[in-house]
Amino acid sequence: MARKIGSRYTAHQILGRGSAGTVWLGEGPEGPVAVKLLREDLASDQELVGRFVQERSALLGLDHPHIVSVRDLVVDGNDLALVMDLVRGTDLRTRLDRERRLAPEAAVAIVADVADALAAAHAAGVVHRDVKPENVLLDMQGPLGPGGSHPALLTDFGVAKLIDSPRRASAGRATAPTTRIIGTPDYLAPEIVEGLPPRAAVDIYALATVLYELLAGFTPFGGGHPGAVLRRHVTETVVPLPGIPDELWQLIVQCLAKAPASRLRASELSARLRDLLPMLAGMPPLDVDEPDEPEPEPVSAEPLDADPVRRRGVVPLVPGSATDSNRDTHTSMRVPGPEELAGGALGTARVPRPAGGHRPGSARHRADTVRRRRLALTAAAVVLAAALGLGGWLASSGDEPQPPQNGRHSAPAKP
DSSP: OOEEETTTEEEEEEEEEOSSEEEEEEEETTEEEEEEEEOHHHHTOHHHHHHHHHTHHHHHTOOOTTBOOEEEEEEETTEEEEEEOOOSEEEHHHHHHHHSSOOHHHHHHHHHHHHHHHHHHHHTTOOOOOOSGGGEEEETTSOOOGGGOOOEEEOOTTHHHHHHSOOOOOTTOOOOOOOEEEEOGGGOOHHHHTTOOOOHHHHHHHHHHHHHHHHHSSOSSOSSOHHHHHHHHHHOOOOOOTTSOHHHHHHHHHHTOSSGGGSOOHHHHHHHHHHHHHHHTTOOOOOEEOOOOOOOOOOOOOBOOSOOSOOOOOOOSSTTSOSSOSSOOSEEEEOOOHHHHSSSSOOOOOOOEETTOOOTTSHHHHHHHHHHHHHHHHHHHHHHHHHHHHHHHHHHHOOOOOOOBTTBOOOOOOO
């Protein structure tokens, strides 16, 4: 059923639903558009609407080939909407779900495109704050790039900032400063977990996490309770991926540095990635298995939202894509205290393993070890029993033992 969005746009069909709102296929004065209609609770927050209007100039000014342009922002009654370019294609999460992991050349080409988009945004003073595969769109009508990759475009600028801004205190009641983390746990930079304001470096950390995921098929610090994931970002070091050139690995490590100042700028990351493309040509996807899920652990950083249902991933602004994601997003949690981030029960690093193996220290790995030990003990017992039986026979017969034949002892001939 058609729906009017302001005076200039008509929304015809729902493309998907996400944590921030609903994406519609719409029509405007200049043709087809994607309309992201934000949730009613966001639209009813007058302070948020004011910030939304303040961000209008910055968002409309983002013009780059690898950015999904925001054409308009609509505030009309209870409707709060972003009108964006419609990308004919799919999103990176859908491709990952289908292929599990990408060849290094294609993965690096896609991430280089996104780095170009971030460089333009950061130069304009805009931090994305929610870089992840769901927010990377692949233009299926664009020319093929290295490794057969389609042009990548970054979308959903400004949405995370709107949702993450402190709410106005209720009438007659003072509130303490907001100490929440709102974002997708797998891609959150350590400084956000520690409660520091997000700068451009948080996007570099998230993009390096995306690159790791494209190569490995899983994120470096994900798995288990969101609180455990947040702790790993602060306390764990990234585990090497086997089978990729050292130059690429060092680049990933630098961009996943705990200290924001140690990371590359977006323009530097893009240039370095494109320099690596020739050496990656023809490399197949990595042959590693996803780590075993970490064992449950006590977690004190609990969600603050009254609604215990986890919100699902933001939908891409493309027709024909999945209506939702399998990743939690915009999880609202309190900032863990220093004592929770240092010492105590820490998250288990997600160690990649060769195909068919289990991560050292995991429950499956320990079970395999116990099973192998039992088999070894059983074999030793069989050998011991055979030796005792042979010794008894020799003592009673007084004959010399016969030499082994074909690796087995032969029985004495009958008289």
